[in-house]
Each structure stands twice: as structure tokens, then as C-alpha cells.
Amino acid sequence: MSAVSPFRVVAAGALALLVAFLALPVVAIFVEQSPGELIGALDDPGALDALWLSLQTSLAAVVILVVVGTPAAWLLATRRFRGHALLVTVLELPLVLPPAVAGIALLACFSADGLLPTGNLLVLQTAGVIVALTFVAAPFYLRAAQAAFESVDRSWLDASRTLGAGEARTFARIAIPAALPGLIAGVALGWGRALGEFGATLMFAGSFRGITQTAPLAIYERFGTDFTGALALSAVLIVLSAALLLTVKSGVARLGTR
Amino acid sequence: MLHASARAEPGDLDAAVDVPAGTCLAVAGPSGAGKTTLVRVIAGLHRPLTGRVEVGGTTWLDSASKTDLPPERRRCGVVFQDHALFGHMSALDNVAYGSHDRRGAHDLLERFGLAAREHAKPRELSGGERQRVALARALARAPQVLLLDEPLSALDATTRASATRELQAVLADLAVPSLLVTHDFAEAALIGDRVAVLDGGRIVQEGMAAELAARPASAFIADFTGAVVLYGSARSVADGLTEIALDGGGTLVSVHPGAGRVAVTLYPWEISLEPADTALHATSARNRLAARVTSVTEVGGRVRVGLDAGQPLAAEVTAPAARELGLAPGVLVAATFKAAATRVVPG
Numbered sequence: 001m002s003a004v005s006p007f008r009v010v011a012a013g014a015l016a017l018l019v020a021f022l023a024l025p026v027v028a029i030f031v032e033q034s035p036g037e038l039i040g041a042l043d044d045p046g047a048l049d050a051l052w053l054s055l056q057t058s059l060a061a062v063v064i065l066v067v068v069g070t071p072a073a074w075l076l077a078t079r080r081f082r083g084h085a086l087l088v089t090v091l092e093l094p095l096v097l098p099p100a101v102a103g104i105a106l107l108a109c110f111s112a113d114g115l116l117p118t119g120n121l122l123v124l125q126t127a128g129v130i131v132a133l134t135f136v137a138a139p140f141y142l143r144a145a146q147a148a149f150e151s152v153d154r155s156w157l158d159a160s161r162t163l164g165a166g167e168a169r170t171f172a173r174i175a176i177p178a179a180l181p182g183l184i185a186g187v188a189l190g191w192g193r194a195l196g197e198f199g200a201t202l203m204f205a206g207s208f209r210g211i212t213q214t215a216p217l218a219i220y221e222r223f224g225t226d227f228t229g230a231l232a233l234s235a236v237l238i239v240l241s242a243a244l245l246l247t248v249k250s251g252v253a254r255l256g257t258r
Numbered sequence: 259m260l261h262a263s264a265r266a267e268p269g270d271l272d273a274a275v276d277v278p279a280g281t282c283l284a285v286a287g288p289s290g291a292g293k294t295t296l297v298r299v300i301a302g303l304h305r306p307l308t309g310r311v312e313v314g315g316t317t318w319l320d321s322a323s324k325t326d327l328p329p330e331r332r333r334c335g336v337v338f339q340d341h342a343l344f345g346h347m348s349a350l351d352n353v354a355y356g357s358h359d360r361r362g363a364h365d366l367l368e369r370f371g372l373a374a375r376e377h378a379k380p381r382e383l384s385g386g387e388r389q390r391v392a393l394a395r396a397l398a399r400a401p402q403v404l405l406l407d408e409p410l411s412a413l414d415a416t417t418r419a420s421a422t423r424e425l426q427a428v429l430a431d432l433a434v435p436s437l438l439v440t441h442d443f444a445e446a447a448l449i450g451d452r453v454a455v456l457d458g459g460r461i462v463q464e465g466m467a468a469e470l471a472a473r474p475a476s477a478f479i480a481d482f483t484g485a486v487v488l489y490g491s492a493r494s495v496a497d498g499l500t501e502i503a504l505d506g507g508g509t510l511v512s513v514h515p516g517a518g519r520v521a522v523t524l525y526p527w528e529i530s531l532e533p534a535d536t537a538l539h540a541t542s543a544r545n546r547l548a549a550r551v552t553s554v555t556e557v558g559g560r561v562r563v564g565l566d567a568g569q570p571l572a573a574e575v576t577a578p579a580a581r582e583l584g585l586a587p588g589v590l591v592a593a594t595f596k597a598a599a600t601r602v603v604p605g
Contacts, residue, residue, distance in 0.1 A: 153342065155338050155339075156342055156344055156345075158298075158301075158303050158338070159336065159338055159343075159344070159395075160344075160355070161302075161303065161328070162301050162302075162303070162329050162330075162335070162336045162356075163330075163356030163395065164330050164333075164356045164399060165356070166330050173355075174344060177346045178344075178345070178346060
């Protein structure tokens with residue numbers, strides 16, 4: 001029997017520390033209050049409105065991202081042109097922007113005296129929430145989709161072309177199915193980011209109940225006055241996000257064994 | 259009829275080929291010779307600096323008149339090196355992808371003995387089965403030209419022998435021109451009606467395989483052509499040996515097993531030549547074929563001797579040996595070689 005190496009012990013300790021650090025705060029939300037109190041606190045029309053709005057706006061942002069982002073990512077993955085690297089960097093920028101900066105930037109662009117004035121269409125409107133979510137979530141989906149398309153076997157694409165399929169049919173019938181696990185992972189990342197978005201939404205769309213107040217904004221509003229209500233909403237968001245992650249992981253695993 | 263000429267990036271490709279309908283040109287060359295680029299130019303997957311591709315009177319590419327059909331508008335069946343089967347589709351869906359004809363795809367798979375495997379995904383198929391699906395897929399759209407890029411290199415040695423036989427049968431029935439590229443001269447000799455040797459992007463010699471082996475234009479081709487091929491019928495004899503009755507007369511023995519129609523390959527430098535009237539003497543060489551010298555070609559200190567032994571054959575000897583034996587076209591000699599020098603593959 002071989003002795004357990006000291007390094008193995010140190011690594012196991014590091015893992016245990018990390019699990020405790022990341023999981024304990026999440027567990028705390030559920031044990032701080034009894035389940036009955038948590039469910040009771042949800043019986044507040046404002047909380048349900050916020051959850052419902054979060055679901056609607058994040059879903060809308062994800063749909064926009066998939067529809068616009070997928071062909072764009074395909075182009076970035078399959079064509080090399082001048083300025084390619086610069087373009088990719090520009091598209092990744094929202095990834096490193098502080099959310100408050102993203103909110104200011106959106107205001108500077110779309111407000112009444114902005115670069116691209118949109119009147120009352122976006123600012124302080126539900127549509128504005130969708131714009132903010134799309135802005136911050138886009139790089140997450142684009143990066144994943146581009147990587148997924150880049151890993152598709154080029155000879156499959158060549159074979160498809162020689163079998164009479166144009167670029168559009170090759171994209172739809174070969175590239176998308178082959179890249180599907182990566183695309184789904186990108187949707188999960190983007191959706192997760194959109195569900196949790198706070199700063200850019202607050203600055204650009206405000207926090208009006210039923211119109212622009214998403215679940216994270218509602219949590220922040222309750223934070224000072226109704227801590228139980230904030231905990232309850234947080235618990236629901238955790239369950240939603242975890243369910244999203246699990247669904248995607250099992251879906252990708254199923255695709256892998258297809 | 260296929261005509262293709264192309265000049266691609268300097269050193270990569272500068273070659274022209276003509277392939278009559280119903281025949282197969284095997285383009286053989288070492289890796290990096292430009293073989294795959296040639297296939298990609300014909301298929302429309304690579305745009306050369308200048309070039310022309312014509313198939314059956316239709317121009318697919320003509321850089322002079324700026325004609326360049328996209329790959330999907332060239333009726334070109336391609337079998338890719340790693341077969342490039344779509345992993346998320348069944349064998350049947352792969353074959354029907356280009357033809358949109360599931361009935362026809364099923365019939366093709368049946369012809370290749372794969373009807374029972376048509377719902378299997380590529381990764382559930384064996385290497386030989388994948389190769390047949392790739393071939394069926396390339397043929398399904400009734401191509402005007404068939405291109406085969408190292409179709410056998412992904413297979414293990416045993417599967418390759420049967421796949422070679424199947425490919426020969428398919429090509430024999432094919433009415434359109436076909437072009438096969440391979441790094442293996444023996445494979446080119448077995449499958450191609452003619453063989454073109456590509457080196458550094460240029461075709462350095464083209465002709466019948468036996469012609470190339472007997473009269474290599476350069477030391478490179480002499481080395482590259484390597485094995486020569488003899489055809490015949492095999493049967494097992496005593497001591498675990500195989501006796502092959504050669505087409506055109508003569509028999510030889512091999513240590514390798516084989517039955518029925520076979521091709522025997524051996525290297526020219528494994529063949530010894532002696533005057534035809536030498537008395538039979540005790541020797542370990544089991545094989546002795548009477549032959550007439552057809553050509554004597556000196557390549558870099560060695561002499562490649564073309565022989566007619568009922569079938570074309572080539573031997574390689576040193577220059578002094580060639581002088582001593584007085585080798586010249588028309589001279590009768592005996593070609594001897596050991597049974598262990600031969601390899602037997604299904605013909």
C-alpha cells in the first residue's frame with residue numbers, strides 16, 4: 001500500500017476549503033429562515049412581478065443573442081480577415097466593463113441627447129432592461145459559440161459543400177448540429193449572466209416595479225427594509241440558476257451520447 | 259474526361275492532369291507533394307493562383323475567364339482522407355445528404371453490404387464500413403468525377419486489402435473519370451489505370467505503373483516506385499507456402515498466405531538476374547522466372563532493368579553487374595528471388 005503523498009493532502013485540503021467557501025453562503029440563504037417563512041415572504045405581488053419580469057427580459061435577451069449572435073459567431077469562426085482580432089476584442093469588451101460603466105455607456109448612447117437618441121423607447125422602459133441584459137450577456141454567448149464553431153471538423157464542412165449544399169445549408173445542417181453542445185453551454189452562460197444582471201439595468205432602465213425592476217433589483221430594494229423577503233427572492237434565483245445549469249449539463253451530456 | 263491544371267502557392271502545386279472517362283488516374287507522391295491541393299482545386303475547395311478545370315465539356319474553373327463554380331455546383335464526388343462522415347447523422351442520412359434520395363441511398367448501402375448498418379452512427383461503424391459509407395455518399399449524387407484522397411490510409415492492413423478489392427470493383431463499373439491520390443506507390447499501381455508521380459507540386463513522370471517501375475525517370479521515382487506488382491491465382495501448398503500461377507505463364511511461391519485472385523508485390527532490389535542459360539544450382543531463392551530485358555535505365559549508380567516475364571517486372575542491379583551480364587533490350591535472363599521477398603495481397 002502506497003503512502004498518501006503530502007501534496008495530495010494539501011490539494012484535498014484546498015478543495016475542501018474552496019467547496020466550503022463557495023457553497024456555505026448559498027446554503028446559508030436556505031437555513032437562515034424556515035422554508036415556511038421563505039415561501040410566505042414570496043406572497044408579495046412585487047416579488048412575483050420582479051421574478052416574472054426577470055424571466056421574460058432574460059429570455060428575450062437570450063433569444064436576441066441566439067438569433068443575431070449565432071450567424072455572427074459563425075462568420076468570426078470560419079473567416080479570417082483584416083481586423084479580425086480587433087473585432088473580437090470589441091465584442092468581448094462588455095465582459096470586462098464594470099456594470100456601472102456599461103449602464104452609463106448605454107445612457108450616453110440611447111438617451112434623448114445621446115449618440116443614437118431613442119426617445120422614450122428604451123430609457124426607464126422594459127425594452128431598456130432587455131437592451132442592458134443583451135449588452136452584458138452578449139460576449140458570454142459569442143465567445144462560447146465562436147469556440148464551438150471553431151472546433152467543428154473543417155472536413156465536414158468541405159464534405160457538405162461537395163455534396164451540393166451551399167453555405168447556408170451547411171451552416172444549418174452540419175455546423176449547428178455539430179456545435180450544438182457548445183452553443184447550449186453558451187446559452188446557459190449568457191442566460192445566467194442576464195438573470196443576475198444588476199448595475200447596468202439599474203443605471204439604464206431604473207428600478208420601477210413591474211416595468212424595470214428585475215429580481216436582483218427587487219432583492220436590493222428589500223435588502224434595507226425586508227431582509228426575509230430579500231432572502232426568499234434570492235433563494236428562488238438560486239434554485240432557478242441551479243436548475244438552468246443542471247438542465248444544460250444533462251442536455252449536453254445527452255447530446256454527447258447521441 | 260477530366261482536365262485539370264493548376265498553379266498554387268509557389269512550390270505547392272504546378273501540375274496538369276487529363277483523365278479519360280471510365281479510367282482512374284492514381285496520383286502518387288510523398289506527403290507535402292501537393293496531392294491534396296490538387297484534389298481541393300478540382301473540388302472547388304481551394305482557389306489556385308491560376309488554373310483550369312474542365313469536366314465532360316463543362317468548365318468548372320478557368321482563371322483566365324474568371325469562371326469559378328462554388329463546390330456545391332460542381333458535380334464532384336469526394337472521398338476524404340479521414341472519410342469526413344457527419345457524426346450526428348446515421349449512415350443512411352450521410353449517403354442521402356447530397357442526393358435527397360433515401361431510397362437510392364438505401365440501395366447503394368445494400369450494394370456495399372451495409373443495409374443492416376444503415377441506421378448506425380459513424381462512430382458505431384468499423385473503419386472498413388466507414389470507408390464504404392464515404393464511398394457510397396460520394397457516389398450517391400451521380401458525380402461527373404470521383405476524387406479519392408488517400409481513401410485507404412485510415413484503414414488497418416487487413417481491412418485495406420479487402421477495401422482495395424472493393425474499390426477496384428467500384429472503379430471498374432464507373433463510367434466517369436476518377437482520380438485517386440496516395441502516398442503509397444503499390445496502392446497507386448493496384449488501383450490506378452495510370453499512375454502520375456507528384457513531387458514538389460510537379461508531375462515528374464506519368465504512365466502505366468509497370469512502365470514507371472521499369473523505367474524511372476529519376477532516382478527519386480526509382481525509390482518511390484519501390485514495389486513491383488505481379489498478378490495471378492494463388493493456392494496453398496505444403497510447408498505453409500503459397501503457390502501463385504502467374505497470368506502470362508510461370509509460377510512462384512510466397513511465404514504469405516493467399517487464395518484465389520492475388521497480386522504479388524516485391525521490390526526490384528530483391529530480384530537477382532543471371533544469364534538464362536545458367537545451369538540450375540543449389541540456391542535458397544525459391545523463385546526463378548524466365549524474362550526478356552525490355553529496358554535498361556541507369557539511375558544514380560544503379561541500373562533499373564525492365565523485364566518481360568509474361569508480365570512486366572523490374573529488377574535493380576549495380577552498374578558493374580549490368581555490364582558483366584551484358585544487359586541490353588532483348589537479352590534473355592533468369593530473375594530469381596526468395597519466397598520471403600514477396601507479399602501477397604488480394605488482387
